[in-house]
Amino acid sequence: xxxxxxxxxxxxxxxxxxxxxxxxxxxxxxxxxxxxxxxxxxxxxxxxxxxxxxxxxxxxxxxxxxxxxxxxxxxxxxxxxxxxxxxxxxxxxxxxxxxxxxxxxxxxxxxxxxxxxxxxxxxxxxxxxxxxxxxxxxxxxxxxxxxxxxxxxxxxxxxxxxxxxxxxxxxxxxxxxxxxxxxxxxxxxxxxxxxxxxxxxxxxxxxxxxxxxxxxxxxxxxxxxxxxxxxxxxxxxxxxxxxxxxxxxxxxxxxxxxxxxxxxxxxxxxxxxxxxxxxxxxxxxxxxxxxxxxxxxxxxxxxxxxxxxxxxxxxxxxxxxxxxxxxxxxxxxxxxxxxxxxxxxxxxxxxxxxxxxxxxxxxxxxxxxxxxxxxxxxxxxxxxxxxxxxxxxxxxxxxxxxxxxxxxxxxxxxxxxxxxxxxxxxxxxxxxxxxxxxxxxxxxxxxxxxxxxxxxxxxxxxxxxxxxxxxxxxxxxxxxxxxxxxxxxxxxxxxxxxxxxxxxxxxxxxxxxxxxxxxxxxxxxxxxxxxxxxxxxxxxxxxxxxxxxxxxxxxxxxxxxxxxxxxxxxxxxxxxxxxxxxxxxxxxxxxxxxxxxxxxxxxxxxxxxxxxxxxxxxxxxxxxx
Numbered sequence: 001x002x003x004x005x006x007x008x009x010x011x012x013x014x015x016x017x018x019x020x021x022x023x024x025x026x027x028x029x030x031x032x033x034x035x036x037x038x039x040x041x042x043x044x045x046x047x048x049x050x051x052x053x054x055x056x057x058x059x060x061x062x063x064x065x066x067x068x069x070x071x072x073x074x075x076x077x078x079x080x081x082x083x084x085x086x087x088x089x090x091x092x093x094x095x096x097x098x099x100x101x102x103x104x105x106x107x108x109x110x111x112x113x114x115x116x117x118x119x120x121x122x123x124x125x126x127x128x129x130x131x132x133x134x135x136x137x138x139x140x141x142x143x144x145x146x147x148x149x150x151x152x153x154x155x156x157x158x159x160x161x162x163x164x165x166x167x168x169x170x171x172x173x174x175x176x177x178x179x180x181x182x183x184x185x186x187x188x189x190x191x192x193x194x195x196x197x198x199x200x201x202x203x204x205x206x207x208x209x210x211x212x213x214x215x216x217x218x219x220x221x222x223x224x225x226x227x228x229x230x231x232x233x234x235x236x237x238x239x240x241x242x243x244x245x246x247x248x249x250x251x252x253x254x255x256x257x258x259x260x261x262x263x264x265x266x267x268x269x270x271x272x273x274x275x276x277x278x279x280x281x282x283x284x285x286x287x288x289x290x291x292x293x294x295x296x297x298x299x300x301x302x303x304x305x306x307x308x309x310x311x312x313x314x315x316x317x318x319x320x321x322x323x324x325x326x327x328x329x330x331x332x333x334x335x336x337x338x339x340x341x342x343x344x345x346x347x348x349x350x351x352x353x354x355x356x357x358x359x360x361x362x363x364x365x366x367x368x369x370x371x372x373x374x375x376x377x378x379x380x381x382x383x384x385x386x387x388x389x390x391x392x393x394x395x396x397x398x399x400x401x402x403x404x405x406x407x408x409x410x411x412x413x414x415x416x417x418x419x420x421x422x423x424x425x426x427x428x429x430x431x432x433x434x435x436x437x438x439x440x441x442x443x444x445x446x447x448x449x450x451x452x453x454x455x456x457x458x459x460x461x462x463x464x465x466x467x468x469x470x471x472x473x474x475x476x477x478x479x480x481x482x483x484x485x486x487x488x489x490x491x492x493x494x495x496x497x498x499x500x501x502x503x504x505x506x507x508x509x510x511x512x513x514x515x516x517x518x519x520x521x522x523x524x525x526x527x528x529x530x531x532x533x534x535x536x537x538x539x540x541x542x543x544x545x546x547x548x549x550x551x552x553x554x555x556x557x558x559x560x561x562x563x564x565x566x567x568x569x570x571x572x573x574x575x576x577x578x579x580x581x582x583x584x585x586x587x588x589x590x591x592x593x594x595x596x597x598x599x600x601x602x603x604x605x606x607x608x609x610x611x612x613x614x615x616x617x618x619x620x621x622x623x624x625x
Contacts, residue, residue, distance in 0.1 A: 010082060014231070017046075017245065017295045030245065033223050034114060034123065038250060038290050047248045049225055049292055050303065051112035052434045053240050054214060055426040057282060060228075064105030068093040081105075082229070083247040083293040085254055085286075108233035109282075111425070113215055114222035115241055115303055115434050117401040119394055121535070125305045211284055216417075216428040217401055226284075226291045238426070239482065241300045241434045243309075249291035254283065277423035302436065303398045304539040306532055311543060323536060327591040330533045337534070340522055341392050343385075344509030347609055348376060351504045352489075354585035356397065357541040359436065360469050360485040368469035372581055373488040375496040378506035378617075379444050386491040388519035390440045393489070395523060396534055400438040403430065407449035415458040418474035431461060431471045435485040436542065439465075443492035459498075466499050502578060504610055505617050541588045548595045556580070556600060579607050 021027050031041055033049040041047060063081045070076075070092050078101060079088050089095055096102075213224045227244055230236060301310065308316035331353070338349035351374055358372035379386050390402040403409070417429040433439065441462065451459065465471055466488050472479040490496045495503060512518035548556075563571045583603035587595050 009080075010231075014295060021245065021296070033225065033248075033290070033292075038223055038248075038287065041248055041250075043248060043250050045248055046245065046295075047292065049112065049223075049227070049244045049246075050115065050300070051225065051227070051242055051244065052115050053110050053227075053236060053238050053242060054113045054216070054224075054428055054432065055111040056238060057109040057111060057226075058424075059106045059108050061104055061106050063087060063102060065101060065103035067096045067099035067101045069096045070094075083249075083295075085249045085291055085293075086251050107229040110227040110230065110233070110236070111214070111224065112227045112242070112244070113213070113224045113428075114220065115399055116216045116220065117399045117433065117437055118303065119398055119400060121395060122303060122305060122398050125532075211280075211288055213289070214425070214428050216430060216432040218430075224289050226289060227294060227297070228291055229294045230297050231294075232297075236297070236299065239432065239434060239484070241303060242297050243300055244292055244294055245296040246292040246294040249293060250286040252286065254286045254291075275422055275424075277420075278425075281423045281425045301543065302539055303434075304535060306536045307539055320540065323540065324591050327537070330537050331589060333530060334534050334537060337522070337526060338392075341389060341519070342506065342508075343511070345507050347606070347613070348504050348506050350606060351502065351610070352376075353589055354582060355487060355489060355502075356393070356438070356538050357585055357588055358487060358581075359542045361546070363483070366468060368483075368485075370581070370584075371466075371469050371485075371501065372585065373466045373490065373500045373502070375490040375492060375498075375500035375503040376506055377492050377495055377503055379491045379493060381444050381493045383444070384515055384519075386440075386442045386444050388515070389491065390442070391519070392523065393438055393440060395531065396538055397436075397438045397487075398535075398539065399434060399436065400440065401430075401433070402440045402442060404445045405441055405443045406445045407447060407451065407455070410455035410458050411452045412454070413458060415461045416471060416474050419476060421476065426473070431465060431484075431486075433484065433486055436487070438487045438489065441488060441490045441496075441498065443490055443496055443498070446497075463499055501581070502610070503614060505613050507613065541591075544588055544593055546584055546588060546593050546595075552595050552597065552600070555597065556595075559600070575607070579603050582606060 021030075027048070030046055030048045033041070033047055066079050066081060066087060068077050068079060068089050070090075071094060072092065076096070076099075077093070081087060082105075087095055215224070227242075227246070229246075236242065308319055310316060311320060334353060335346065335349055338352050339346045342348045342352070355372050355374040359370050360368045361370040363369065376389075379389075387402070390400070394400050414427070414429045415431050417432045418427050419425075420427050461471060465484065465486060469485060470481050470483050473482055488500075490498055490500055560571075560576050580603075583595055583600050586603050586606070587593070587599045590599070592599065
């Protein structure tokens with residue numbers, strides 16, 4: 001109201017909210033669509049959403065500035081349409097479509113879904129008092145990532161707005177009643193659960209057939225949102241993880257308008273160039289797919305709530321330095337924990353730590369550097385061992401998914417996202433995952449059978465993901481490469497059918513009489529505060545820089561030449577590359593950002609032990625390798 005058209009009022013709004021959100025942890029007071037069901041949130045209020053960009057729609061045109069006129073008094077009022085889906089117009093007012101003041105603007109629309117495979121502990125961590133105890137013990141006054149809202153903050157917000165119901169109480173009741181069956185832990189009120197019993201489809205009175213929310217992973221819950229109006233939208237891309245602050249739009253008029261549009265377009269095809277399918281995808285009922293009109297949006301480095309959102313700030317550096325000072329005991333405890341999980345195999349536990357902190361740090365042409373796919377062979381067949389290993393990994397990393405490699409899954413699952421030109425949207429697939437997701441491929445489930453065409457394509461896609469860290473999305477007439485950064489762990493009985501960077505054969509030192517009881521006791525025995533340290537350890541080390549000095553590089557080269565002289569048959573360039581990778585992650589796992597001679601020798605020792613074990617297995621079973 002205080003600004004005239006064509007001024008920079010939009011920048012003022014962005015700056016205002018940016019400054020306000022910096023004050024006194026104000027971000028924790030903004031209700032989150034990840035935590036609070038849509039029907040508890042006040043329309044046209046400020047909300048936030050932690051999400052992954054699943055698809056990008058074509059820009060839409062809207063009335064940025066428009067004028068209303070009262071037919072009786074001829075009084076004119078100027079309105080802005082920036083953060084609205086429906087024009088604001090009083091009962092005695094009409095929009096003057098011929099006004100010279102009208103300004104048509106355009107805005108980009110993203111279709112966003114909750115981060116696929118997000119772990120239950122990420123959603124619930126702020127309810128854990130050990131988190132606050134740990135932060136205060138380290139004297140690091142760092143608030144958790146702005147995505148996470150303690151229940152007391154949500155409650156205060158609702159009280160201030162004089163709302164009758166408590167979303168946090170409602171949530172706590174259902175958390176208490178939950179059996180814990182949902183591995184991703186998104187707990188929602190029963191009203192939403194009945195609407196989304198299948199996770200993927202919601203049935204709306206205004207939509208028939210059921211609305212497909214296009215989640216990449218089966219069984220996912222949570223809202224999908226149309227995120228509109230990102231100012232720097234060209235800096236975001238599909239599969240980016242964003243944190244969005246904006247105005248919630250759930251106007252029921254949208255559903256009515258959309259139905260009318262579909263009916264009229266069926267009668268007069270010239271009215272709208274969009275197909276009925278496209279209109280349905282672009283304009284779903286706002287009660288099921290709310291709109292957020294963006295004020296601020298930022299790409300997230302990570303989604304671990306135990307770490308500061310940005311590690312470059314001064315307060316964050318204090319947090320990092322305090323944690324690094326106690327890194328050694330944390331690593332020792334984690335190694336012991338994983339050794340027990342892997343039935344007493346400390347070598348496999350070492351390699352699992354290296355795998356969990358690995359990340360693609362650069363690309364040379366098409367070659368991704370830093371990927372470290374591990375094939376853990378020797379896993380018992382038809383056992384719950386691999387399921388429990390996944391459950392343990394799920395407790396350690398922020399996002400993960402267990403892919404059971406059965407013939408049925410291979411032949412019937414949609415792994416590769418593909419373009420639906422009739423609806424003009426990208427239909428998601430299992431491999432449309434956010435960066436740093438842990439993908440556990442369980443090959444022990446594989447049985448005899450025939451792969452059909454879909455199955456062969458899916459296995460090929462998995463192999464390309466592992467080897468090149470890319471997924472070729474299917475656009476019918478061509479394929480488009482989407483680079484990714486996914487940690488793949490393959491559990492198998494013998495050597496995997498899939499490629500890997502490193503095969504570690506499991507050698508159990510103990511065979512528990514009751515595997516389920518043994519694995520469950522591991523998780524219950526570890527203290528929540530210790531578990532949180534493990535989570536910080538694994539996420540933080542992936543974000544650290546690493547370098548090798550010229551002096552050490554020269555020493556490594558000379559050492560490799562000597563190794564080739566002594567054993568020219570078995571030492572190859574691949575061995576050098578793998579040993580350098582092991583040395584890199586071994587150094588980082590100890591909190592060292594440069595390679596030392598000590599770590600290089602330790603990497604060589606680990607590789608020698610791993611190879612000796614594989615050689616031993618070959619002698620036992622000639623078909624193993």
